[in-house]
Amino acid sequence: MKHPATRNTIYAEEARVLEQHARPAAQFVMKFHAPQVAAHAQPGNFIHLQCDPGILMRRPMSIMRAERNSNSIEILYKVHGEGTRLLAQRKPGDIVPLLGPIGVPFKLAGYRKFPLLIGGGVGIPPMVFLAEHIHKSSPGIRPFAILGSEIPFPFQSRPSQIMLKDLPGDVIATMPLLDDWGIPCRLTSLQGYPGCYSGYVTDLARAWLDNRDYVSPDDVQAVIHDVMRHRVLLSYEAEADGVTVDQLIDRLLDRVPVP
Ligand SMILES: Cc1cc2nc3c(=O)[nH]c(=O)nc-3n(C[C@H](O)[C@H](O)[C@H](O)COP(=O)(O)OP(=O)(O)OC[C@H]3O[C@@H](n4cnc5c(N)ncnc54)[C@H](O)[C@@H]3O)c2cc1C
Numbered sequence: 001m002k003h004p005a006t007r008n009t010i011y012a013e014e015a016r017v018l019e020q021h022a023r024p025a026a027q028f029v030m031k032f033h034a035p036q037v038a039a040h041a042q043p044g045n046f047i048h049l050q051c052d053p054g055i056l057m058r059r060p061m062s063i064m065r066a067e068r069n070s071n072s073i074e075i076l077y078k079v080h081g082e083g084t085r086l087l088a089q090r091k092p093g094d095i096v097p098l099l100g101p102i103g104v105p106f107k108l109a110g111y112r113k114f115p116l117l118i119g120g121g122v123g124i125p126p127m128v129f130l131a132e133h134i135h136k137s138s139p140g141i142r143p144f145a146i147l148g149s150e151i152p153f154p155f156q157s158r159p160s161q162i163m164l165k166d167l168p169g170d171v172i173a174t175m176p177l178l179d180d181w182g183i184p185c186r187l188t189s190l191q192g193y194p195g196c197y198s199g200y201v202t203d204l205a206r207a208w209l210d211n212r213d214y215v216s217p218d219d220v221q222a223v224i225h226d227v228m229r230h231r232v233l234l235s236y237e238a239e240a241d242g243v244t245v246d247q248l249i250d251r252l253l254d255r256v257p258v259p
Contacts, residue, residue, distance in 0.1 A: 010099055011036035017094045018072055024152035026079040028088050029064075035071035037063070037100040042108060044128035047075070047100030052086035063092055063101060063201075063247060064125035073100075076154055106130055113140045116209070118201050120148035128177065135181040136197045144208070145178055146184040148201040159195060166211050171197040171204070202226050217258045225249055238254045 012045075015032035022028055037047060041063045048058035060207050065074040079085050090096060106126075111134065119127035124147050134143050144164070153175070160174035162184040171186050173195030178185040197204045199215060202223040207215040213237040225246055232245045 009040065010102055011040065012093070012097070012099050013037060015073075015096045015098050017090050017092050017096060019092060020088070020090060022088075022236070023076075023154040025154075027073060027076065027086070027151070027154040028079070029076050029154065030090075031072055031074045031088070032096065032097060034100070036072050036073050038066045039075050041066035041067055041073060041101040041129075042105035043133045044105035044126055045101035045103050046224065047073070047098045048102060049087070049096055049098040051083035051096075052090075055083050055086065057083075058097075058099065059087070059147075060102075060128075062122070062125040064128050066129070076122070076128075078122060078154075108133060108137075111138055111143075113218055115141065115143045116147040116205060117143050118147075118205055119145075121150070124149070124154070128175075129180065131178055131185075133185050135183060143183055145175070145183060146201045146203060146204050146208075147175060147185060147189060148188040149258065150189060150191055152188060153189075153193070157193070157195065160184065160186070164208075166208055168197065171195065193209050202227055204210075221253060224253065 013034045013036055015034040018033055019031040020026055020028060046060050046062045048060055049059050061075045063073050063145050064076050077084055077087065079088055114240065116136065117127045117130055121132055127147065131143060131145055141197055155177070157173040158176050159172045160179050162179060164184050167186060173187045173193065174185045186197060186204065188199055188201050189193070190198060192198065199220065200223065203215050203219045206219040206222060228249050229245050232248060234243060234245060234248070
């Protein structure tokens with residue numbers, strides 16, 4: 001029986017695997033035939049999929065692309081534990097039960113003229129979906145995407161064909177898919193990948209928002225609390241002493257000399 005509060009917006013599908021492509025560092029791009037999810041997905045949505053018949057608990061994955069013409073959706077995932085390890089073994093033709101689309105999508109109208117799309121690691125797929133949506137629905141809007149990764153990017157980067165004057169001249173690496181859509185994009189990493197900005201996505205974003213073509217130590221300091229806060233685990237002793245993560249980051253800032 002249908003619950004009166006049911007909105008009927010989430011579909012259960014027996015999705016058929018169409019493609020499974022291995023990318024560097026145990027990352028995979030997977031394409032499914034999933035007509036209902038493809039028809040209703042919006043940027044920001046995710047699916048809950050059953051990685052393997054032996055694992056009942058579904059895993060959430062962001063939708064990276066949804067094509068209504070081909071009734072297909074794409075995800076990009078990194079092998080993390082048992083579920084994603086088994087998911088990586090699924091082959092074209094296999095059936096993967098999934099639920100979707102789930103979640104509140106991004107605001108998809110009334111864009112500012114120059115929206116800034118920022119995503120790192122598994123935060124990249126929703127930005128690709130949003131970039132494609134803007135590209136197809138809003139020709140007057142000119143987004144700029146900054147994507148970061150500390151493992152090799154899940155695509156072959158290349159020098160961008162789109163010049164941007166307010167960025168360091170050596171930061172030229174881009175995601176080809178976005179470049180081909182005419183959307184400027186730049187990549188960031190601390191791993192020294194060619195053409196990438198050496199720092200966090202937020203450092204480059206701040207410099208760009210300030211219309212500067214260089215990144216200063218102030219930029220790093222301005223975002224360091226937001227970037228680091230959820231990555232630091234305090235020891236029991238520190239917690240017992242009432243030390244907060246922000247205080248710890250302040251101490252680090254005091255100790256590390258500005259280059
Ligand atoms: C909204 C959302 C979107 C995401 N999008 C992406 C994406 O686009 N790409 C991507 O790579 N990752 C994404 N992730 C992360 C992804 O969901 C996890 O990496 C994935 O669930 C890992 O599954 P695993 O089985 O490989 O790892 P595991 O660590 O084995 O399991 C994942 C979680 O399930 C728990 N678990 C496992 N088995 C059981 C059990 N029997 N009972 C209870 N709990 C159990 C684990 O404790 C763990 O918390 C997203 C996560 C969220 C919340």
